[in-house]
Amino acid sequence: MLDIEISDRKMCRLKRVLIKSFSVEDASLFRRLKKEIERELSIECEYIGDQPIPFASYNTLRKQFLAEKFLETLLIEKDFEEDIVLGICDVDLYEPGLNFVFGMASPFYHVAVVSTKRLRESFYGRTCNEDLFFSRVLSESVHEIGHTLGLEHCSTHPCVMNFSNSIEETDDKGFRFCSSCKSKMERILCLYQN
Numbered sequence: 554m555l556d557i558e559i560s561d562r563k564m565c566r567l568k569r570v571l572i573k574s575f576s577v578e579d580a581s582l583f584r585r586l587k588k589e590i591e592r593e594l595s596i597e598c599e600y601i602g603d604q605p606i607p608f609a610s611y612n613t614l615r616k617q618f619l620a621e622k623f624l625e626t627l628l629i630e631k632d633f634e635e636d637i638v639l640g641i642c643d644v645d646l647y648e649p650g651l652n653f654v655f656g657m658a659s660p661f662y663h664v665a666v667v668s669t670k671r672l673r674e675s676f677y678g679r680t681c682n683e684d685l686f687f688s689r690v691l692s693e694s695v696h697e698i699g700h701t702l703g704l705e706h707c708s709t710h711p712c713v714m715n716f717s718n719s720i721e722e723t724d725d726k727g728f729r730f731c732s733s734c735k736s737k738m739e740r741i742l743c744l745y746q747n
């Protein structure tokens with residue numbers, strides 16, 4: 554039913570989102586993510602498999618991985634310039650100057666990474682909640698894809714492009730674009746149609 558609805562909608566064929574896993578073995582997560590990204594962004598989305606975690610990015614003092622290195626790895630493996638590549642990992646990511654990041658994106662190279670580490674209730678010592686976990690992964694994924702398209706942080710609540718620095722802020726923003734961000738995104742995507 555959903556697939557039929559999507560194929561009837563206008564999709565920007567020259568942009569695809571390719572999902573890659575950094576050693577995250579969760580086929581149903583990727584299936585759901587693909588479906589919801591297609592629904593939210595009207596972009597064709599595919600899961601294209603696994604690649605190793607860049608262990609050289611591990612900081613032994615911080616016990617975290619440098620997010621930028623994940624983007625570099627995705628970029629090296631990227632075949633087509635017009636694709637957006639979204640990597641999903643389950644290790645804790647950081648950037649210098651920040652305690653952690655939920656994800657990171659490069660608008661120039663159209664690559665992004667999201668970490669599931671801090672999206673699980675178990676990280677906060679609470680009982681696991683798969684639906685909540687998935688909605689967080691979706692929210693952070695759509696947010697980072699928005700950045701790859703050149704969207705910046707937005708202060709309209711509850712736009713998915715709201716900046717979030719805590720899990721409460723992630724839960725507060727949901728996974729939908731506000732009307733202004735949505736029309737910006739559609740304009741950006743349609744630039745690539747001709």
Ligand SMILES: [Zn+2]
Binds near residue numbers: 696716717
């Ligand atoms: Zn952001």
Ligand SMILES: [Zn+2]
Binds near residue numbers: 730
């Ligand atoms: Zn917005």
